[in-house]
Amino acid sequence: MPALLESCVELFGTQDLYEILGIIKEASANEVKRGYYKLSLKVHPDRVSSDAKEEATQKFQALGRIYRVLSDTNLRALYDETGEVDDEIDTEQCKDWADYWRILFKKVSVNDIREFETKYQGSSEELEDLKASYLEYEGDMEQILENVLCCTHEDESRFAEILTDLINKGELPEYEAFTKESKKQKSGRRKKAKQEAEEAEHLSKELGLGKENGDDALMAMIKQRQQSRGQQMDNFMAGLEAKYCKPQPKKGKKGKATKKK
Incomplete structure (x- = not known):
């Protein structure tokens, strides 16, 4: 795995971790987490076309590493003081960053x-x-x-x-x-x-889903629409x-x- 700061320059045009997340150096832990969340949603590999997946995956992984540095008191202090990150520590826990992301952020109902x-x-x-x-x-x-x-x-x-x-x-x-x-x-x-609204209504009737079915019905309908359009989204x-x-x-x-x- 390449050095984090080198990856940041290549993928985001800067090695300033705070700038990449759109936050200030004095940002709180919650602001760091929110900045990571918002940007990671934009580059999530499940949300791009197949020809853009490779770059999206690289950005998504880099963001996970950035968050790990800025969410750790000691690693963040080292970065703030020297402008460097300990890439050895950063790569010790090479993980599935999608799973890591899911641990940090609950599913939205x-x-x-x-x-x-x-x-x-x-x-x-x-x-x-x-x-x-x-x-x-x-x-x-x-x-x-x-x-x-x-x-x-x-x-x-x-x-x-x-x-x-x-x-x-x-x-x-x-x-x-x-x-x-x-x-x-x-x-x-x-x-x-208007066409989209009519399509949603038609599909809802076709699947027998009404307001009385609640959230599960809505989720089922959206999933069905997603499948029918053949969208390339695994998640x-x-x-x-x-x-x-x-x-x-x-x-x-x-x-x-x-x-x-």
Whole structure:
């Protein structure tokens, strides 16, 4: 196994372990764990296509090693003081990092998701995520809806109103992809959302699953949908967690920015 810091430079472009996890050097143990969790969801090997699995696996393993350093008081102190890590200690316990990840993070239940949605929607955290997605995807509403947590097409008008207000206040730049989006694009998005809803309803009836069946029915329905589409995902719950915790940004054409004068 290559030296950790060398792997970090190759895979993430830096050997700063804190920067990779998106946290500060003074981060608490919980913040370290959360940073690891969010990033590991993005690169989880079960969530990428077959041609990207090798790189995703390397990143996922490197993140496990990073977390092991920063979650251990002595190893973290050594890194903070010298900028080095003890790779001998780091490789002593070569393990299945997917199993290690599962030990650290419990599986997400439907009730967990619903509880999170209730607290998240309309919160300051949602607002910050909305602004970040707007900037990252340069106003592409389709990408924004794909990447802001817990949202559906029903949130589009609410998001559009919030973003327009922020643009008018000068808090966000103006992007053509947002301000000049065609009616055809908006209509296509609504049509796609309607088709997906109808598909879910049809499948639910086909499987005989109703609200009275509770969480098990919902899980069964989602699993069935997953199988019918032939998705390349060996771990269903990892995908579910990623959807509701921190979605992986999807590649897409970004809109061109128009600077506001």
